[in-house]
Amino acid sequence: MAVNLSAPIAGDLRPVPGLSIGVAEAGVRKANRKDLTVFLLEPGAGVAGVFTRNRFCAAPVQVCREHLAEGDIRALVVNTGNANAGTGEDGLARARATCDALAQRLGVSSRQVLPFSTGVIMEPLPVDRIEAGLPAALADAAPDHWLRAAEGIMTTDTVAKAASTSVRIGAADVAITGISKGAGMIRPNMATMLGFMATDACVAQPLLQQLAQELADGSFNRVTVDGDTSTNDSFIVMATNKAAHLPITSLDSAEGRALKEAMLQVARQLAQAIVRDGEGATKFITVRVEGGRTADECRQVGYAIAHSPLVKTAFFASDPNLGRILAAVGYAGIDDLDQTAIDLWLDDVHVAHRGGRNPAYREEDGQRVMKQSEITVRVGLGRGAAVDTIWTCDLSHDYVSINADYRS
Structure with missing residues (x-):
C-alpha cells in the first residue's frame, strides 16, 4: 500500500x-x-x-x-x-x-x-x-x-x-x-x-x-x-x-x-x-541535513541515513532507536566532523543536542513521531550554511517478499 x-x-x-x-x-x-x-x-x-x-x-x-x-x-x-x-x-x-x-x-x-x-x-x-x-x-x-x-x-x-x-x-x-x-x-x-x-x-x-x-x-x-x-x-x-x-x-x-x-x-x-510507492513501504521519510559546509556533504550525510537498513527497519518498527541515525551521520565520510556540534530532530522533537541526548527529550515523544506515516529527520552539522534534502522510506517485511517473488 x-x-x-x-x-x-x-x-x-x-x-x-x-x-x-x-x-x-x-x-x-x-x-x-x-x-x-x-x-x-x-x-x-x-x-x-x-x-x-x-x-x-x-x-x-x-x-x-x-x-x-x-x-x-x-x-x-x-x-x-x-x-x-x-x-x-x-x-x-x-x-x-x-x-x-x-x-x-x-x-x-x-x-x-x-x-x-x-x-x-x-x-x-x-x-x-x-x-x-x-x-x-x-x-x-x-x-x-x-x-x-x-x-x-x-x-x-x-x-x-x-x-x-x-x-x-x-x-x-x-x-x-x-x-x-x-x-x-x-x-x-x-x-x-x-x-x-x-x-x-x-x-x-x-x-x-x-x-x-x-x-x-x-x-x-x-x-x-x-x-x-x-x-x-x-x-x-x-x-x-x-x-x-x-x-x-x-x-x-x-x-x-x-x-x-x-x-x-x-x-x-x-x-x-x-x-x-516503495516496495513494502509504510512510511515516507524526509531527511533534511542543515549546517554543512557544502550541499554535497549535506547529501552525503543524508544518503548515509537514508540508505541504512538499521535506520530504515527502526522506522518500520516505530522504534526510536535514534543512535542508529547518529551512527549513520558519523560514518557518512566527513573526516573532520565534530560530533559535539551535531543536533538531531524528529519533526518537532529535539532528540540530540551538541552530540548528546537532549536533556528534555522523552522516549514517548520520539515514539509518537515514529508512528506517523510521514516523518522528517532533521540533522544539524554545525559546520556552515549549506542545506540539502533526501527522500526515502522504511524497510519492511513486504520488501523482502516482493523481491523474493519478483520473477515468479
Missing part, C-alpha cells in the same frame, strides 16, 4: 501540444496488461535524457545514448515486463530492431526512435510481440493518454505516477506533464525508474540537456528506497516548441527560471511518488 499516494486522474493531466501517446497490450511478459507505450513527437521537438550511471547498463540505455547524440528524435517506444539488460550483443540487436519496427511504421529513420525497457533482467526481449503490438499502440495515440501511459510503464508499482502543471512564459500558458515508474531497486544516479516529462515550451536544444540534468539532480537524484542502482534508469525531457513565446536560451533568465521551477515541481512530485 503506497504511503499517502492516490492514483492520478486523467482529466488533471494536461495534454502537451505536439505530442501524442499510444498504449497497447503486447503480452511482453504477461497477458492482459498494458505493457507497450509509444510517444510520437511532431517535427521540431527537442529531446534530452539522463541515464543510469551503472556501468552494466541495459541495451536500450546504450542505444538511447547513441541516438540522442544525433538529435532530431521523433518517437519513443517503451516496454515493461522485460528490461533487456544483461543480454549482450543480442540485446543491442533487439533494442535496435524495436526502433526499426516503429520507424518503418512512422516513415522516419530508426535513429530517430528511442527505446526503453523495464522489468526482468537477463531475459531476451520478445521483439516479435512488441512489433505485433505496435499497430494497436499507434492506433491508440492521442494527446490526452498520459494516464494510460503511466499505467503502461508500471512493474512492481502499486499506483500509477503522473503529475501536471502549467506556467506563464511571456504571453503563453505552457503545459508541463510527466509520468514515472519505480518502486524498488531505487537509489540516486539514478533509480530503477523510467521518467518522461514533456512541455510545449520553446527551449533551445543546447539548453535542454542542462535542463534535464538539473531537473534530475533536484528530484530523481534525491530519492532512495533500497540503495540499489539499476541498469535501466532513464529520465527523458521533451520540449515540443509549440508555445507562442520566444525561445528560452538561458536558465538564468526570468523565463528560464520560471520554466525550470515549474518543471522541478512536477519532477519532485514524480520522484516522491516513487518513494511513497
